Each structure stands twice: as structure tokens, then as C-alpha cells.
Amino acid sequence: xxxxxxxxxxxxxxxxxxxxxxxxxxxxxxxxxxxxxxxxxxxxxxxxxxxxxxxxxxxxxxxxxxxxxxxxxxxxxxxxxxxxxxxxxxxxxxxxxxxxxxxxxxxxxxxxxxxxxxxxxxxxxxxxxxxxxxxxxxxxxxxxxxxxxxxxxxxxxxxxxxxxxxxxxxxxxxxxxxxxxxxxxxxxxxxxxxxxxxxxxxxxxxxxxxxxxxxxxxxxxxxxxxxxxxxxxxxxxxxxxxxxxxxxxxxxxxxxxxxxxxxxxxxxxxxxxxxxxxxxxxxxxxxxxxxxxxxxxxxxxxxxxxxxxxxxxxxxxxxxxxxxxxx
Amino acid sequence: xxxxxxxxxxxxxxxxxxxxxxxxxxxxxxxxxxxxxxxxxxxxxxxxxxxxxxxxxxxxxxxxxxxxxxxxxxxxxxxxxxxxxxxxxxxxxxxxxxxxxxxxxxxxxxxxxxxxxxxxxxxxxxxxxxxxxxxxxxxxxxxxxxxxxxxxxxxxxxxxxxxxxxxxxxxxxxxxxxxxxxxxxxxxxxxxxxxxxxxxxxxxxxxxxxxxxxxxxxxxxxxxxxxxxxxxxxxxxxxxxxxxxxxxxxxxxxxxxxxxxxxxxxxxxxxxxxxxxxxxxxxxxxxxxxxxxxxxxxxxxxxxxxxxxxxxxxxxxxxxxxxxxxx
Numbered sequence: 001x002x003x004x005x006x007x008x009x010x011x012x013x014x015x016x017x018x019x020x021x022x023x024x025x026x027x028x029x030x031x032x033x034x035x036x037x038x039x040x041x042x043x044x045x046x047x048x049x050x051x052x053x054x055x056x057x058x059x060x061x062x063x064x065x066x067x068x069x070x071x072x073x074x075x076x077x078x079x080x081x082x083x084x085x086x087x088x089x090x091x092x093x094x095x096x097x098x099x100x101x102x103x104x105x106x107x108x109x110x111x112x113x114x115x116x117x118x119x120x121x122x123x124x125x126x127x128x129x130x131x132x133x134x135x136x137x138x139x140x141x142x143x144x145x146x147x148x149x150x151x152x153x154x155x156x157x158x159x160x161x162x163x164x165x166x167x168x169x170x171x172x173x174x175x176x177x178x179x180x181x182x183x184x185x186x187x188x189x190x191x192x193x194x195x196x197x198x199x200x201x202x203x204x205x206x207x208x209x210x211x212x213x214x215x216x217x218x219x220x221x222x223x224x225x226x227x228x229x230x231x232x233x234x235x236x237x238x239x240x241x242x243x244x245x246x247x248x249x250x251x252x253x254x255x256x257x258x259x260x261x262x263x264x265x266x267x268x269x270x271x272x273x274x275x276x277x278x279x280x281x282x283x284x285x286x287x288x289x290x291x292x293x294x295x296x297x298x299x300x301x302x303x304x305x306x307x308x309x310x311x312x313x314x315x316x317x318x319x320x321x322x323x324x325x326x327x
Numbered sequence: 328x329x330x331x332x333x334x335x336x337x338x339x340x341x342x343x344x345x346x347x348x349x350x351x352x353x354x355x356x357x358x359x360x361x362x363x364x365x366x367x368x369x370x371x372x373x374x375x376x377x378x379x380x381x382x383x384x385x386x387x388x389x390x391x392x393x394x395x396x397x398x399x400x401x402x403x404x405x406x407x408x409x410x411x412x413x414x415x416x417x418x419x420x421x422x423x424x425x426x427x428x429x430x431x432x433x434x435x436x437x438x439x440x441x442x443x444x445x446x447x448x449x450x451x452x453x454x455x456x457x458x459x460x461x462x463x464x465x466x467x468x469x470x471x472x473x474x475x476x477x478x479x480x481x482x483x484x485x486x487x488x489x490x491x492x493x494x495x496x497x498x499x500x501x502x503x504x505x506x507x508x509x510x511x512x513x514x515x516x517x518x519x520x521x522x523x524x525x526x527x528x529x530x531x532x533x534x535x536x537x538x539x540x541x542x543x544x545x546x547x548x549x550x551x552x553x554x555x556x557x558x559x560x561x562x563x564x565x566x567x568x569x570x571x572x573x574x575x576x577x578x579x580x581x582x583x584x585x586x587x588x589x590x591x592x593x594x595x596x597x598x599x600x601x602x603x604x605x606x607x608x609x610x611x612x613x614x615x616x617x618x619x620x621x622x623x624x625x626x627x628x629x630x631x632x633x634x635x636x637x638x639x640x641x642x643x644x645x646x647x648x649x650x651x652x653x654x
Contacts, residue, residue, distance in 0.1 A: 038349045170497055170566070171575055173582035233571045237564040241498070242559045255500035255595070267586060316648055 005030070012210045015078060015191035016246035031202060031210045035067050038201035042184050042257075044194060045152055051075045052150040052193075054141055055098075055106060057091030057219045059211040060156030062098055064199055066072045068154065069102070075154075078144055080137050084225060091219045098216065107148075109140050116321050118225065126321040129225045132320070139317040145193040145309060148178025157183075159195040160204040163253040164234035171234075175268030179261070190301065190309040203249070340536045343573035350551040353538045358529060358537045362394050365528035369511050369584075370522060372479055378402045378483040379477040379520075382425075382433060382466055389425050391526055392545060396429070402481075404433035405471055409466050411552060418546045419632075425543065432652045434475075436467050443648050445552065451650040456619030457556045459647070466644035472633060484510075484524040487531040490580040491561035498561075502595030506588070517628065517636040530576070530640030586640065644653025 001021055009023030015030075024032055045068075053063040053068060054079045057319050068075050079095045082088045092108070099106045113119045116136060122129040138231040141153045162183070169177045187193055199207060211218055227231070242249045249309045258265075304307065305313035310316070328338045328348055336350030342357075349357055355501060362426050372395075381406045382388040406422045410417045417436070425432045438444045443463060449456040468480045489510070496504045509528040526534060538545055552606050553559070569576045583591075629635065630642035633634055637643070 140372045172581045173579075174587065230572065233568055237567045239565060240564045241560055245557065252500075259500065259594060263590060266590045267594075268582070 001152075012213070013206075015206070017203070017242070017250055017295065027209065027213065031192075031206060032067065032070065034201045034206075035198055036071055038183070039196075039198050041069075042200075043152075044198055045065040045073060045183050049151045050149065051152045051154050052107075052141070052145045052148075053077050054081050054137070054153065054155045055095050056156070058156070059092040059202075059216070059220075060158055060161075060199060060207050061093070061205050062156075062218050063211045064156040064213075064214050065098070068198065068215065070158060071096065076150070077104060078141065079106045079108045080107060080140055080285045081112070082133065082223075083110070083112040084119060085225065087219075087224055088223065090221070094217060098218075107144060109144065111136065114321075115282070115318075116324050121320055121325050123213065124327065125320060128228075128229070130228070130229045133225070135316055139308065139315070141195075142191075142193055145218050146191050150193060150198055151187075152194045154196050154198055156199055156207075158199045158202055158204050158207050159250060159253060160235055160238070162197065162200055162232070163238055163249045164231050166251075166253060167234045167238060168230060168255055169268075175265065175266035178267055179265035182257070188309065191307075192309055200253075201250075339540065340533075341535070343570070344530070344577055347573075354536065354540065358396065359397065360531060361528045361533075363398055363526055365510070366398075366451060366523075366525050369527075371511050372398070373524055374480075374622055375477045376400065377476065378479045378481050379434075379468070379472045379475075380404050381464070381480065381482045382422050383483070384404050384421040385483070386543070386545045386547075387526060387534050389421070389483075389543050389545050390480060390541075391483040392425075393538075393541065394523065403477070404431060405468065406433045406435045407440070407467055408435060408437040409460065409550075410437070410439040413549065413553055414548065416544075417548070420546060421546050425632055427475075427544075434471060436471065438463065441648075441650050443644075447651050448597070448647055449552065449581060451654065452647060453507060455555075455557070456552045457558070460552070460648065464641055466635065468522070469518075469520055470565050470633075475516050477520060478514075479523055480522045481525055482521050483534075484525045485529055485531050485534050485627075486556070486580060487562055487565070488579060489524065489527055490576045491558050491567055493580060493583055494561045494565060495531045496595075500595035502592065505594055506592040509584070513637065518634075519636050527580070528577075 001014075003009050003011045003023035003026050004020045005022055005026040009025070011021035012024050013027045014021045021029075045051060049077065051068060051073050052060070052120075053075050055066045057079070060087075065075060065077055077099055079092060081092050095106055118129070118133050118136065121136060122132050125132040127135075134184055142156070144150075145153045162181070165177075166181060169181060183197040185192075202210075221318040238249050238252075302309070303310040303313070303318055305314050305318040308315045308317065312319075314322075328343075328351035330336050330353050331337045332349055332353040336352070338348035339351050340354045343399065347357075354429060362372075371637045372378060378395060378400050380392045382392055384406070392404055401540050401636045402428055408419050415463060422433055422447040436450075445456070445463065448463060451457050452459040453491070454462075466480070472480045491509070492504075495501075496508060510524040512519075527542050529537075564577060565576050565579075628637070630637040630645055631640050632645040633642060635642045635644065639646075641649075
């Protein structure tokens with residue numbers, strides 16, 4: 001089959017959801033366009049931004065960094081070493097190798113040195129492993145960005161990630177997570193740095209194809225602690241549908257973004273407990289940037305232990321750390 | 328394993344979503360309770376009702392009729408012979424045999440005699456086969472009920488059916504179908520009879536187990552024309568999730584029913600074309616009965632050809648029939 005764009009080279013990437021197929025060069029153009037349009041449409045970034053790119057060593061985050069550099073943004077990489085034996089070492093190596101080849105030196109936070117390696121932290125939390133890991137990572141994303149003067153934190157979540165999360169939130173009619181799910185979380189008044197997901201328009205397959213064709217060397221193994229993650233179940237369910245009805249996943253997520261945010265905020269039931277109210281994305285933010293209107297909520301102020309934004313006197317990271325260190 | 332209720336007999340039905348397992352007798356009690364509670368909670372039926380039960384010959388509709396009779400409702404069966412070679416003959420036989428053994432004679436509408444057997448009708452419509460079939464069946468459900476003085480039409484849709492439909496409606500942000508999806512569609516001012524789905528709280532597996540254990544002889548084959556139905560894809564996706572997270576399907580659907588109907592009616596985008604505006608359940612109804620507030624919409628009045636409620640001068644059934652007969 002020939003490339004549907006140039007009609008010369010052989011097609012290398014089949015995209016049933018776009019009714020298309022591209023040769024590598026045309027696919028690069030397509031992919032770049034998807035990402036730059038995703039940034040432009042939701043005003044995720046401006047040329048003045050200093051962007052902290054969170055790089056795990058997996059395909060999505062390395063492809064994100066690659067694209068943002070190619071698009072001309074000022075970026076630095078942040079790698080959180082989760083302290084998971086073997087897996088974390090291999091992930092860190094991939095990040096250092098990728099950055100080194102481009103004359104970059106990523107900022108590295110080692111959770112072992114911080115006293116909260118994820119395997120220990122997970123033992124001391126009442127939440128799913130992936131949820132604990134998310135709390136810790138988001139804490140450091142924001143702390144490093146705020147301390148070093150970055151204006152935006154970028155993560156590699158792709159369309160499949162976001163659609164799967166949306167499905168999970170709808171299946172549970174989870175008002176708090178639904179109302180805060182967006183590729184743009186504006187900066188907050190209390191030291192919260194803007195958070196963006198520039199890959200929200202590209203699928204996991206497209207990101208993998210881009211990384212592969214660009215020769216980006218990434219960790220292919222899944223995190224050994226994520227095998228039972230509920231997000232994988234939602235992804236599998238959406239894949240069942242996408243296979244039979246290509247394009248459904250994208251229409252589902254883009255349709256969600258077109259909804260009135262107030263209506264979305266009236267769906268579901270407010271969660272009862274404090275953990276659930278805080279939700280996946282930490283304290284809520286004031287809508288202070290861009291097109292999104294993510295609802296704001298009052299929180300207590302600065303954590304008395306670390307100074308980070310917190311709902312309670314001590315932030316959830318510090319409380320977790322205290323439990324881990326005590327034992 | 329022993330029955331979790333009587334703790335004497337061996338468990339015959341395992342219900343992971345209810346963290347339970349029952350012997351046949353206790354399962355019958357459980358099932359009956361689920362159905363009667365489903366009717367009571369949403370005020371689907373009252374003892375004064377004359378209920379027209381739509382029986383296809385499959386497990387759901389025969390179990391529904393069985394339960395409604397057991398619960399003491401005044402019922403008659405309506406069977407629509409779809410005119411699908413072999414399958415329809417076998418379905419009709421099952422309905423006649425079930426009814427005959429209970430001293431009942433179902434009303435039968437033969438779509439061949441009406442000039443619109445489904446295989447022909449499907450050829451002349453721009454919609455999916457199942458969608459055409461639904462239009463025709465709903466037309467006769469309402470016509471027979473209205474002409475013969477029934478106060479309610481009952482169909483055998485179960486929890487899996489309704490959850491799958493809900494998933495499809497959410498994936499497409501389909502405002503019209505979302506706002507009208509409910510186990511109770513109240514009677515309308517223009518000759519629309521109340522429509523109820525008394526099995527909305529029981530799963531497909533529970534209904535099948537009930538039918539099997541009660542010795543109800545039903546058609547087990549799927550309709551040969553429904554093999555590519557999108558609803559089957561949504562069902563499969565939800566089954567993937569249910570298997571890993573039992574109870575998710577029920578919480579999803581029951582959570583939907585707890586939503587503010589106005590909020591649901593503000594979700595999604597209004598459909599553009601007339602077919603889509605009419606939607607799965609025919610003309611919209613005034614909220615004239617029970618707890619649900621299903622939004623009402625103006626429609627043109629009586630079909631000039633058959634007198635049924637219609638959006639346009641001629642109702643969609645008559646327009647379809649005209650196309651079929653012309654050819």
C-alpha cells in the first residue's frame with residue numbers, strides 16, 4: 001500500500017481511525033501536526049514558557065520531550081527514580097542516554113534518597129500502588145518546577161490514557177475527577193504550576209510508531225507494580241470497541257472536551273472523603289490560564305512540613321513519608 | 328459451596344457482583360426481589376395496570392412474562408414475527424408453547440402479512456438492521472397497546488442491555504438518547520403508551536440462570552441479522568471490565584439513574600438530523616407518570632397514514648413501509 005499523503009513511498013503506519021496510512025516522513029509530519037494542533041487548540045504552552053518535561057523512560061514521555069524540542073520549546077527533563085529494583089535502573093539509563101545524546105542533563109529525583117521508594121510507600125498507603133505513585137510523582141513534578149522557576153509541567157499522557165481515565169471516571173460517575181480531567185490544569189494561586197498533556201490528541205500506537213521510527217530507545221517493559229492497574233482494564237475495554245469501530249476512542253475523548261465544563265461538574269456525586277475530594281490531580285486550581293475552566297476549590301494553604309500546597313496542615317506527601325520513615 | 332442465604336443447599340448460581348451464591352430456591356427469591364424492587368423503586372407498574380408484555384421467544388422476554396405473572400400483574404403477550412426465515416419460526420413456536428402451557432394465547436403480529444418483513448425492510452433503510460427492526464417493533468408495541476386498551480408496554484431489556492446502551496450513548500455524547508434512556512418512559516399525550524423495562528436491575532446471566540432453573544424453554548440462538556450489532560461490541564467491552572471488577576456494570580447504570588435528569592439532558596450535542604432527533608425510543612414523551620422526568624418534545628401530531636404519533640406528516644413506520652412496498 002502506498003502512503004495516502006505523498007502517494008510515492010510505501011505506507012509504514014496504518015491509521016484506521018483516520019482512514020489513512022503514511023510513509024515514515026509523512027507520518028512524522030502528521031504526528032507533529034497533531035501535537036502542535038493539540039497545544040494550539042487548548043493553548044497549553046506559549047513560546048515564552050520554560051517547560052519541565054516529566055520523563056519516565058517510556059515511549060510516551062521520551063517522544064513528548066522529542067516533539068517539544070523539535071517544536072522549539074525551552075525544555076528540561078525531570079526523571080523520578082521510583083526505586084523499583086531493576087525496572088527503575090533500566091528506566092533511568094534510558095532517560096540519561098536519550099538526554100546525553102542531545103546534550104541535556106535531566107534533573108533526577110531519587111525516591112530512595114528521599115526516603116519514599118514506591119515499593120515501601122505502597123505498603124504504607126491505603127490506596128492502589130499506581131495511585132500512591134501518582135501522588136508522589138505529582139508532588140515532585142510541582143516542587144521541582146516551582147523551586148526552579150518552570151512555568152509549565154508537561155507529562156506524556158496520550159489519547160488512550162486519557163480516554164481510559166475518562167471511561168473509568170464515567171463508570172463511577174466520579175464528579176471530582178470528571179470535573180478536573182483536562183489536558184490543561186492552569187497554574188494555581190498557591191504555588192501550583194500549570195500542568196499540560198501535549199500528547200492528548202495522539203494514540204498510544206501512534207506514539208509508539210513515532211518513537212520506533214525516530215529510533216528513540218525507550219523502556220518497553222511495563223512497570224512491574226502496575227500489572228493490576230484498573231486503568232489497563234479500561235484501556236482493554238476501549239480497545240475492544242476501537243478495533244470494531246475505529247475512531248470511537250478519539251471521538252469519545254474529544255466529545256468530552258467539547259462538553260460544557262459546568263455540566264460535567266454537575267455530573268456524578270461529590271466524593272465523601274478528603275482523599276477522594278483532592279482527587280487524582282492534587283489540590284484544585286484556579287482557572288488562571290488558557291481556555292479551560294477547571295473549577296477551583298479552597299485549600300488550607302502551605303504544608304507546615306514542606307511548604308507545598310495542601311488541603312490539610314500537612315500535605316499528603318509528607319504524611320505518606322512520615323508513615324514510611326516511622327516503620 | 329453452600330448457598331449463602333439458607334446455608335443448607337449447595338449453591339447453584341454464583342453472583343460475584345453481589346458477593347453471593349445461591350441455591351435454586353434462594354436464587355428465585357433473590358431474582359423475584361430484584362425485579363419487584365426494580366418495579367417499586369421507579370414506580371414502573373401499579374396493580375391496576377393492564378400490561379402488554381413483548382415476547383420475542385428469547386430468555387429475557389419469557390422470563391419477564393413469567394415474573395410479571397408470578398408477581399400478580401394482569402398481562403397479555405405480544406409476539407412480533409419478524410419474518411426472518413427459520414429463526415422467526417422457531418421463536419414463534421417457543422412463544423406459543425410457553426403461553427399455551429399457561430392457558431394464554433399471545434397476540435401475534437406477522438410482519439410478512441404487514442408487508443414489512445425485517446429482511447426486506449432492512450434493505451430499504453439507511454440505518455443498521457437492528458435499528459430498523461427496533462423502529463418497526465416499537466411501532467407495533469404502541470399500536471397494539473393503544474388499540475386494545477393496555478396501560479403499559481413491558482420489554483425484557485436487562486441490566487446488560489441498558490448498561491451497554493448507556494456506554495454507547497456516552498461514547499458518542501448522544502444527548503437525545505442519553506436524555507431519554509430510562510426504564511420508565513411515561514405515557515404521552517398523543518397516544519403513546521407508557522413503556523417499562525422491569526428487568527433493569529438483573530443481569531443477562533441472572534436472567535439466563537432464572538430461565539434455565541425454571542425450565543423455561545426459549546430460543547437460545549441469536550438473531551442471525553444482529554451479528555454485527557454495535558450493542559454487542561459495547562456489551563463485550565463492559566464484560567471485560569465486569570470480569571475484573573465485579574459490580575462495575577450495575578454501579579455504572581444505577582449511578583446514571585441517580586443523576587439529575589436535567590444535567591443528563593445538557594450533556595452531549597443535539598443531533599442534527601430528524602432520524603437522530605427522534606432517537607431510539609420514538610417521539611419524546613411528557614413526564615406524566617412516576618418518578619422519572621424524561622423530557623418532552625413537540626411533535627407534529629397523528630400520522631396522516633396510520634394515525635400513530637409522528638414527528639412528520641407521515642410516521643417513520645409508514646414511510647418505511649411505503650419504500651418496502653414500492654419495490
